[in-house]
Amino acid sequence: MTHYDVVVLGAGSGNTVIDKSFAGLSVAIVERGPFGGTCLNRGCIPSKMLIRPADVVDAAADGPRLGARTSADGADWDAVRDRVFGRLDEVSADGRACRESLPGVDLLSGTARFTGPRALSVELHDGATVELTADQVVLATGSRPVVPDIDGLDQVEHHTSDDVMRLETFPRRIGVVGGGYIGAELAHVFAAYGATVTQVESGEALISNQDHDISQTFTRIVSQRWDVRLGTSLERVSRAAGGTVMHLDDGSEVEVDALLLAIGRRPNGDLLDLDRAGVETDDTGRILVDEHQRTSAEGVWALGDASSPEPLKHVANQDARVVKHNLLHPDDLRVSDHRFVPNAVFASPQVAAVGLTEAEAREQGLDLAVARHEYGDTAFGWALEADDRHGEAAGYLVKLLADRATGRLVGAHLLGPQASLLVQPLIQAMSFDQPVADLARGQYWIHPALTEVVENALLALAGELAG
Numbered sequence: 001m002t003h004y005d006v007v008v009l010g011a012g013s014g015n016t017v018i019d020k021s022f023a024g025l026s027v028a029i030v031e032r033g034p035f036g037g038t039c040l041n042r043g044c045i046p047s048k049m050l051i052r053p054a055d056v057v058d059a060a061a062d063g064p065r066l067g068a069r070t071s072a073d074g075a076d077w078d079a080v081r082d083r084v085f086g087r088l089d090e091v092s093a094d095g096r097a098c099r100e101s102l103p104g105v106d107l108l109s110g111t112a113r114f115t116g117p118r119a120l121s122v123e124l125h126d127g128a129t130v131e132l133t134a135d136q137v138v139l140a141t142g143s144r145p146v147v148p149d150i151d152g153l154d155q156v157e158h159h160t161s162d163d164v165m166r167l168e169t170f171p172r173r174i175g176v177v178g179g180g181y182i183g184a185e186l187a188h189v190f191a192a193y194g195a196t197v198t199q200v201e202s203g204e205a206l207i208s209n210q211d212h213d214i215s216q217t218f219t220r221i222v223s224q225r226w227d228v229r230l231g232t233s234l235e236r237v238s239r240a241a242g243g244t245v246m247h248l249d250d251g252s253e254v255e256v257d258a259l260l261l262a263i264g265r266r267p268n269g270d271l272l273d274l275d276r277a278g279v280e281t282d283d284t285g286r287i288l289v290d291e292h293q294r295t296s297a298e299g300v301w302a303l304g305d306a307s308s309p310e311p312l313k314h315v316a317n318q319d320a321r322v323v324k325h326n327l328l329h330p331d332d333l334r335v336s337d338h339r340f341v342p343n344a345v346f347a348s349p350q351v352a353a354v355g356l357t358e359a360e361a362r363e364q365g366l367d368l369a370v371a372r373h374e375y376g377d378t379a380f381g382w383a384l385e386a387d388d389r390h391g392e393a394a395g396y397l398v399k400l401l402a403d404r405a406t407g408r409l410v411g412a413h414l415l416g417p418q419a420s421l422l423v424q425p426l427i428q429a430m431s432f433d434q435p436v437a438d439l440a441r442g443q444y445w446i447h448p449a450l451t452e453v454v455e456n457a458l459l460a461l462a463g464e465l466a467g
């Protein structure tokens with residue numbers, strides 16, 4: 001039995017908890033998979049590195065609308081994949097080597113489970129088992145893809161985001177089940193690269209966690225690029241000579257070369273024997289934490305996807321900073337700030353949001369001011385408008401919501417090029433409690449930058465609030 005001051009489970013965001021401030025303390029980090037966790041190895045970073053070439057292909061396809069002599073012919077999957085993982089696998093291996101070289105921190109490669117309060121058993125990859133106890137335990141064990149219970153699935157090859165980005169062969173036809181973040185982003189990738197994509201979503205719109213106007217517009221735009229089946233479920237799958245047949249509940253059948261399941265993720269806490277440690281979860285398996293990231297068990301902390309209702313990397317990073325501080329300063333605990341958590345979908349078009357949707361704000365009974373401004377009604381928007389390869393108004397927009405009682409933003413929703421960047425001043429305004437009127441008029445907005453679409457939406461909102 002080895003005793004440590006601190007044991008961290010999970011070397012994703014958990015790895016960032018431990019730095020030189022822990023010198024003098026004995027620390028173990030336990031990791032069962034590749035060093036760096038989901039974001040680096042199979043999440044945010046490889047997906048965005050795959051999205052960049054997809055955006056380039058789309059831009060090249062749009063060139064002729066602008067008068068540019070460009071054309072697009074998909075992408076070379078092997079080259080793209082090898083560029084992405086050639087780099088990321090090296091970053092992961094370097095991270096592991098760097099961590100292993102640091103004194104005072106033991107990196108254990110294996111799977112941990114609780115055997116009692118702050119007592120753990122780790123099954124190492126080399127077959128040995130070690131028993132640990134610790135004064136403090138940090139649960140940074142993340143989440144994993146949900147695989148639905150579908151008839152015939154055990155008979156066919158299928159993928160999740162864990163492995164689809166590393167496919168050996170590019171699928172000419174791909175079925176994407178789920179129209180959330182992963183389904184939206186990866187359908188964009190495969191469609192731009194030249195695959196025939198069939199996307200099956202049980203709900204009535206794609207990215208339905210977004211404001212209604214945004215998810216509707218997004219669904220309309222991408223439905224022109226690939227086959228989107230809304231209100232539809234995958235009933236069963238079967239093998240065919242050329243691939244896999246998706247049998248949908250509307251009676252139709254679609255044959256594909258690859259099947260991607262992207263219907264959500266679940267926290268990994270259920271694999272930790274948390275009850276032995278006195279760590280409580282909610283009924284979705286999320287570890288319950290207080291505002292300081294403390295679990296129900298003394299000396300046990302949790303962060304990121306293991307405990308967050310918003311399983312996003314910037315949340316995990318923020319949680320990790322709070323846990324780090326609180327481990328080192330037990331008499332001066334910091335509070336996790338989850339008030340204004342933004343999100344972005346890096347599809348084409350991009351989507352970004354912070355705060356309440358209009359439906360949520362109305363449900364809360366707020367006296368709401370709403371303003372919209374379309375990209376196409378700003379100078380830079382005219383330059384982009386040809387981006388709409390279907391000849392309709394692109395529908396790119398900024399939609400803002402404010403509470404008339406306070407004059408403050410309560411929600412911001414953007415759809416269009418660079419939405420993930422354009423949203424940042426709005427996140428800042430909400431975080432620092434800036435009034436809409438000051439934000440709109442109290443600073444210069446560069447002309448004719450795309451940020452003018454945000455400025456104009458804010459001016460319209462300020463007008464609404466004043467009127």
Ligand SMILES: Cc1cc2nc3c(=O)[nH]c(=O)nc-3n(C[C@H](O)[C@H](O)[C@H](O)COP(=O)(O)OP(=O)(O)OC[C@H]3O[C@@H](n4cnc5c(N)ncnc54)[C@H](O)[C@@H]3O)c2cc1C
Binds near residue numbers: 161
């Ligand atoms: C395809 C995809 C794209 C994404 N894109 C974005 C994005 O663009 N922006 C964004 O903000 N978020 C994105 N996310 C979400 C983001 O990746 C996660 O929110 C983030 O990585 C969570 O970090 P974490 O440290 O909580 O968990 P992880 O990074 O998953 O780390 C948990 C680690 O714990 C290890 N582990 C689990 N159980 C045990 C055990 N019992 N013993 C030992 N080790 C264990 C796991 O192997 C893993 O390495 C994406 C996710 C996916 C899947």
Ligand SMILES: NC(=O)c1ccc[n+]([C@@H]2O[C@H](COP(=O)([O-])OP(=O)(O)OC[C@H]3O[C@@H](n4cnc5c(N)ncnc54)[C@H](O)[C@@H]3O)[C@@H](O)[C@H]2O)c1
Binds near residue numbers: 311
């Ligand atoms: N850009 C980003 O920040 C980013 C990108 C990728 C992933 N992520 C993270 O990963 C998490 C998981 O992403 P995800 O896309 O798997 O989940 P999700 O929750 O975003 O979307 C799942 C979708 O699948 C649909 N669905 C559920 N069951 C279905 C079924 N049986 N048939 C058809 N459709 C079904 C749901 O209605 C929903 O639209 C996200 O919640 C997010 O936290 C973030």
